[in-house]
Ligand SMILES: NC(=O)c1ccc[n+]([C@@H]2O[C@H](COP(=O)([O-])OP(=O)(O)OC[C@H]3O[C@@H](n4cnc5c(N)ncnc54)[C@H](O)[C@@H]3O)[C@@H](O)[C@H]2O)c1
């Protein structure tokens with residue numbers, strides 16, 4: 001298979017991977033999707049459709065696909081990674097030897113690795129040995145279904161090499177997708193990872209029928225604890241008020257399209273974690289990342305009460321009523 005020159009290799013034939021392939025293709029960037037399943041790769045390559053995730057939406061002609069990771073990476077200007085955060089290390093280790101010297105890696109993943117507490121860009125740097133300036137992240141209010149439908153959205157592309165972020169910005173800027181750049185990788189990534197946990201909390205409250213005030217409290221105080229953690233780890237506070245922070249938090253916590261919010265709603269209605277997982281059967285990053293984020297926060301003496309309560313609910317250590325009470329009955333304090 002001969003690859004188009006300077007293409008983006010999108011490693012994921014899943015929900016967001018396919019959507020970003022469409023965005024890149026619509027922006028005029030040649031794309032090679034790497035899908036694990038032959039029927040997905042074949043269908044994208046020959047019919048420009050992903051039958052498993054987005055059967056009704058046609059992908060641009062600039063998007064093709066393969067199951068061969070080496071072929072997908074050959075000559076790639078970008079390696080765009082969009083697989084579940086907890087599988088990143090193992091999968092990337094297999095692909096890393098085939099990453100070219102001019103390839104920039106772009107992470108779309110919104111999770112923190114269990115055990116190590118590393119953000120996806122840190123895992124990427126560790127596994128590939130690449131310097132941080134060759135690793136960018138893209139994050140924001142990006143519900144894949146809306147983007148596949150061509151509805152307007154924006155995102156933040158963060159990289160310590162601003163010009164690398166600008167190049168990817170140009171590669172994925174379309175009439176419906178407006179990327180901004182940033183050099184705050186830490187803030188951008190943590191905003192994306194923690195909002196999944198807050199969306200679980202909002203979903204739980206929704207499932208319990210606690211009302212819109214409670215949802216607004218969780219979103220607002222969720223942003224406060226996300227910002228505390230991110231700033232403690234070196235992020236700029238303004239990043240958390242931006243698209244990858246507040247923007248993504250609002251979209252995810254408000255939309256029934258969110259898998260994390262939906263998962264929380266199942267828990268709030270009384271389902272167990274196993275039952276909720278069986279209902280959703282998709283990547284729900286907050287479920288796995290919650291404990292890792294809490295451990296990361298504790299290691300830096302950062303208080304994250306909502307994340308803590310969500311973690312105890314996921315571990316079935318408290319009842320839902322006890323979880324709500326644990327938040328409401330915390331000692332009174334100033335708002336900050
Ligand atoms: N779906 C969205 O709306 C959306 C939007 C923004 C960011 N994200 C983030 O993108 C990431 C991927 O989410 P998604 O929604 O596309 O998930 P998904 O489940 O739809 O797709 C995941 C893809 O990863 C592949 N995969 C699964 N396990 C793998 C493994 N062990 N090794 C290699 N590949 C594996 C699957 O085959 C699939 O192609 C997550 O971190 C998520 O938070 C998702």
Ligand SMILES: O=P(O)(O)OC[C@H](O)CO
Nearest residue numbers: 140141142143258259260
């Ligand atoms: O469906 P979720 O909960 O994984 O959220 C999807 C995106 O991250 C929203 O920006």
